[in-house]
Amino acid sequence: MTDRRGLLIILSSPSGAGKSTLAKQLMAWDPSLKFSVSATTRDPREGEVDKRDYFFVSEADFRKAVSQGEMLEHAHVFGNNYGSPKSPVEAAIGAGRDVLFDIDWQGAQQIRTSALGPYTLSIFILPPSIPELHRRLISRGQDTTETIAKRMRKSWDEISHWDGYDYVLVNDSLEETEEKLKTIIKAERMRVAQQPRLSDHVRRLQTEFEELK
Numbered sequence: 001m002t003d004r005r006g007l008l009i010i011l012s013s014p015s016g017a018g019k020s021t022l023a024k025q026l027m028a029w030d031p032s033l034k035f036s037v038s039a040t041t042r043d044p045r046e047g048e049v050d051k052r053d054y055f056f057v058s059e060a061d062f063r064k065a066v067s068q069g070e071m072l073e074h075a076h077v078f079g080n081n082y083g084s085p086k087s088p089v090e091a092a093i094g095a096g097r098d099v100l101f102d103i104d105w106q107g108a109q110q111i112r113t114s115a116l117g118p119y120t121l122s123i124f125i126l127p128p129s130i131p132e133l134h135r136r137l138i139s140r141g142q143d144t145t146e147t148i149a150k151r152m153r154k155s156w157d158e159i160s161h162w163d164g165y166d167y168v169l170v171n172d173s174l175e176e177t178e179e180k181l182k183t184i185i186k187a188e189r190m191r192v193a194q195q196p197r198l199s200d201h202v203r204r205l206q207t208e209f210e211e212l213k
């Protein structure tokens with residue numbers, strides 16, 4: 001057991017802005033991070049692995065998990081259901097590990113307003129431009145023209161929630177965005193680590209100050 005509870009680090013962005021790429025880089029940078037593998041009713045993309053990228057589940061199984069209270073949050077996105085299984089997150093943060101989420105604004109809002117709200121760090125990733133967002137969705141080479149068009153039409157729904165996040169980054173250069181994310185995570189870890197000792201320290205400063213009089 002540890003006295004440090006893990007952080008819930010949330011990445012959101014419109015589809016194609018780069019959050020899955022950045023999440024993978026963060027996982028490679030710090031293997032102690034735990035990626036929250038979501039459950040989804042959408043079909044796997046080529047190269048996606050069940051239980052590593054997503055738990056690919058049926059509508060019935062998804063609804064059952066939600067009704068049994070097994071999801072920390074869940075939302076309907078681009079015509080499919082997505083949700084974050086609760087127990088792996090609770091186990092990880094209880095053991096002092098930070099958990100990384102790649103979820104939409106609805107999920108971020110649900111976690112922020114839950115009992116775990118004080119332990120969240122939310123980061124929104126903006127694309128440099130809308131044409132570049134489109135180019136990235138095409139260059140990913142994973143979705144049909146129709147799916148890409150749907151994601152582009154929905155991109156503003158996601159972008160319009162940018163200002164509810166703790167940090168907002170424009171993912172222009174991938175290397176620079178990665179560095180900024182690491183800096184944010186390091187700073188937040190430091191803030192959280194020193195918090196429990198701060199009130200004791202300030203009380204001691206107050207005593208010393210009173211002794212001056």
Ligand SMILES: Nc1nc2c(ncn2[C@@H]2O[C@H](COP(=O)(O)OP(=O)(O)O)[C@@H](O)[C@H]2O)c(=O)[nH]1
Nearest residue numbers: 015016038074075077082083084102103104107
């Ligand atoms: N609320 C919520 N959103 C999720 C979850 N998992 C993925 N998403 C979001 O659902 C959207 C679609 O994800 P995905 O189908 O992987 O497409 P991509 O964003 O284009 O890679 C993205 O905004 C994800 O961040 C989840 O567990 N909960």
Ligand SMILES: Nc1ncnc2c1ncn2[C@@H]1O[C@H](COP(=O)(O)OP(=O)(O)O)[C@@H](O)[C@H]1O
Nearest residue numbers: 015016017018019020021136140171172173174
């Ligand atoms: N900063 C960047 N510059 C150029 N291409 C990028 C950048 N970030 C991500 N990409 C590319 O854009 C595509 C979409 O990225 P991805 O991480 O799948 O987005 P998301 O998870 O937000 O839908 C991928 O092909 C990825 O390699």
